[in-house]
Amino acid sequence: MRLLIVEDEQNLRESLQERLRKEGFVVDSAKDGEEGLYFATEYPIDLAIVDLGLPGISGMDLIRRAREQGASMPILILTARDRWQDKVEGLQAGADDYVVKPFSIEELLARVQALLRRSGGWAEPVLHSDPVSLDTRTQKVSVGERELELTSFEYRLLECLMLSAGKVLSKAQLTDRLYEQDFERDSNTIEVFIRRLRVKLDPQGELNPIETLRGRGYRWALQRK
Amino acid sequence: MSAVNQKYSLRGRLLLWVSGLLIVFFGVTAFGLDLAFRHAGERAVEDVLDVRVIMLLAAAEPDNGSLSISSELPDPRFAQAGSGLYAELLDARGKALWRSASSTGLQIGLDELPGAGIREFRRVLASDGSKLLALTYGVEWEFQDGRVESFVVQVAENLDGYTAQVSRFRRQMGGWFLASLVLLLFSVAALMRGVLRPLNRIEREIEAVEKGQSEQLGTGYPSELEPLTRNMNGLIVSERQRLQRYRHALGDLAHSLKTPLAVVRGQLDSGNVVDNALLATQVERMDDIVRYQLQRAAAMGSGTLGRTQVDAVAVARGVIEALDKVYSGKKPSHTLELPKTLPFHGDRGDLMEILGNLLDNAYKYCESRLSLAMQALPAGPGGKPGLRIQIDDDGEGIPDGLEEALLQRGARADERNDGQGIGLAVVRELAEAFQGSLEIGRSELGGGRITVVLPGV
Numbered sequence: 152m153r154l155l156i157v158e159d160e161q162n163l164r165e166s167l168q169e170r171l172r173k174e175g176f177v178v179d180s181a182k183d184g185e186e187g188l189y190f191a192t193e194y195p196i197d198l199a200i201v202d203l204g205l206p207g208i209s210g211m212d213l214i215r216r217a218r219e220q221g222a223s224m225p226i227l228i229l230t231a232r233d234r235w236q237d238k239v240e241g242l243q244a245g246a247d248d249y250v251v252k253p254f255s256i257e258e259l260l261a262r263v264q265a266l267l268r269r270s271g272g273w274a275e276p277v278l279h280s281d282p283v284s285l286d287t288r289t290q291k292v293s294v295g296e297r298e299l300e301l302t303s304f305e306y307r308l309l310e311c312l313m314l315s316a317g318k319v320l321s322k323a324q325l326t327d328r329l330y331e332q333d334f335e336r337d338s339n340t341i342e343v344f345i346r347r348l349r350v351k352l353d354p355q356g357e358l359n360p361i362e363t364l365r366g367r368g369y370r371w372a373l374q375r376k
Numbered sequence: 377m378s379a380v381n382q383k384y385s386l387r388g389r390l391l392l393w394v395s396g397l398l399i400v401f402f403g404v405t406a407f408g409l410d411l412a413f414r415h416a417g418e419r420a421v422e423d424v425l426d427v428r429v430i431m432l433l434a435a436a437e438p439d440n441g442s443l444s445i446s447s448e449l450p451d452p453r454f455a456q457a458g459s460g461l462y463a464e465l466l467d468a469r470g471k472a473l474w475r476s477a478s479s480t481g482l483q484i485g486l487d488e489l490p491g492a493g494i495r496e497f498r499r500v501l502a503s504d505g506s507k508l509l510a511l512t513y514g515v516e517w518e519f520q521d522g523r524v525e526s527f528v529v530q531v532a533e534n535l536d537g538y539t540a541q542v543s544r545f546r547r548q549m550g551g552w553f554l555a556s557l558v559l560l561l562f563s564v565a566a567l568m569r570g571v572l573r574p575l576n577r578i579e580r581e582i583e584a585v586e587k588g589q590s591e592q593l594g595t596g597y598p599s600e601l602e603p604l605t606r607n608m609n610g611l612i613v614s615e616r617q618r619l620q621r622y623r624h625a626l627g628d629l630a631h632s633l634k635t636p637l638a639v640v641r642g643q644l645d646s647g648n649v650v651d652n653a654l655l656a657t658q659v660e661r662m663d664d665i666v667r668y669q670l671q672r673a674a675a676m677g678s679g680t681l682g683r684t685q686v687d688a689v690a691v692a693r694g695v696i697e698a699l700d701k702v703y704s705g706k707k708p709s710h711t712l713e714l715p716k717t718l719p720f721h722g723d724r725g726d727l728m729e730i731l732g733n734l735l736d737n738a739y740k741y742c743e744s745r746l747s748l749a750m751q752a753l754p755a756g757p758g759g760k761p762g763l764r765i766q767i768d769d770d771g772e773g774i775p776d777g778l779e780e781a782l783l784q785r786g787a788r789a790d791e792r793n794d795g796q797g798i799g800l801a802v803v804r805e806l807a808e809a810f811q812g813s814l815e816i817g818r819s820e821l822g823g824g825r826i827t828v829v830l831p832g833v
Contacts, residue, residue: 233667233670233671234671234725234728234729235695235725235728235729235731235732235733236724236725236728236729238698238732239694239695239698239728239732242697242698242701242702243694243697243698246701247701247702247704248701248702249702251667253659253663255660265705268705269704269705274705274707
């Protein structure tokens, strides 16, 4: 999944970026409101983390403008201001949740996961799609009683597909969500990983959890539970 | 405020206005009285002239086919030269047939001969320069042979007496008016002194409060000033409390940070490998302390001066809308018992802080249901209604015996959910700043019930 961090404090921005990348996210970062707005409106961002106290365009304005320009991804506010008035204003401006500074990175990760899940229409941290279940907290995947051994990339690809269960994701969309911009993009890699996932999820070829739609992309085909 | 308004004192302004008003009032009155007096005087002179014309006509006798006045006239002034009372009898062509002895050497003059039966008053400047009021009267005389001829009788009176009388009247009137004006202005000045005395007292008492010589303004002020002094006392008390809370908060902040700092320092000084978990706990503790004290400081910021009227229902709906978003994964169902609008006299941010903290707890701890009820409370002495907030949830509720601990600064009932204790403690601080209260109870929904009462002011 592709995240955007808009934070003017360099140390915080870099440590967040590093940690989120370690968690398997593709991360774009911006140091001020204008850059942030550019990313939020021009890139296929799945979730934005926005600091409210930004130089130039404030975080609140950034959110408002991004929403006006049709950006619909979940937005998480970071704020040093603990007053409810600020939180309520931020949420009313278009944000979806808030984290008050100083925060623990674990708390932030939990909020990010929850928002991503919710935006995909999942209420619980464990995505059940019989017989496959994926725990976003522990990153464990099982088919029925059988636990799967997945590589980090395979897990992220599966999470992407399951979060958007029922929707078609093109190869380009998957590449955007799974690769950093600078990395070499090779759509064949996606095909290879899809094939490997299929084998791991469905060795007998009975479930067919990932549909291929010719010329359009892939779709998680199992029903949500 | 304009410079003029600032320059003049209340007393000066009142005196200026009253003087202006009195001068206009006396001016108009004097003009009216003068006009009435002069009219009356002129009427009196005219009446006298009228009588004299009739008297002359009675004394007129035919003489050689004409008219003449020969007999002795009853008013001796007709006979004295320059007496100021003159008479003439003229024929139809304006030729004098008879003139009183008093008018010897004096020309009264006549512009136009009046027709028969016509009376005409006019002011005339006589040939000697004196001002006269003249009455000319046209008559037709029927002689014994049946001939009818026109004559004119003219009587004139010197106006010197009348003018002197008018001047005398004006002098007297002016004198009296001036005396009254001075008397009235002195009365107003004295009145102002009396009226403004309580204001001077307020000034003295405020000065005493400023110098720390007294706690607040005294009582026994006139009923018009009573609300002012009452409000000022309220302001003084609330500002004093605020200052005290500030001092305490600052002290609390400094002291409460010392313990975790001491622990961290101990770790650093021990020479052992730094215990990350311990450091994390202390950092979190310091964060809690700072957050709590910041929220308290924010709550103290508004004081009495920050109070405005806000619609509590709109604020509550804003908070609920925001929390619905945050807890959209949990989606608890809520029952709202709210009127259409509910005026709340206070700071919007404070009310949002109260509702935000309480509702956030309810959303966090409920199983699936929560409710919010708000209603107005009777107005206080200042006529501003109070507010009662009740929030229920169907969670586990607050365990007996933990209520007090929760209301203590920053204490927590449940380590998993950070902020619960801080939230409640902040709300209680806020409620107390509004002279209100917070109560923890059991809800019919099965969980906790928090009731906050903010009395009217």
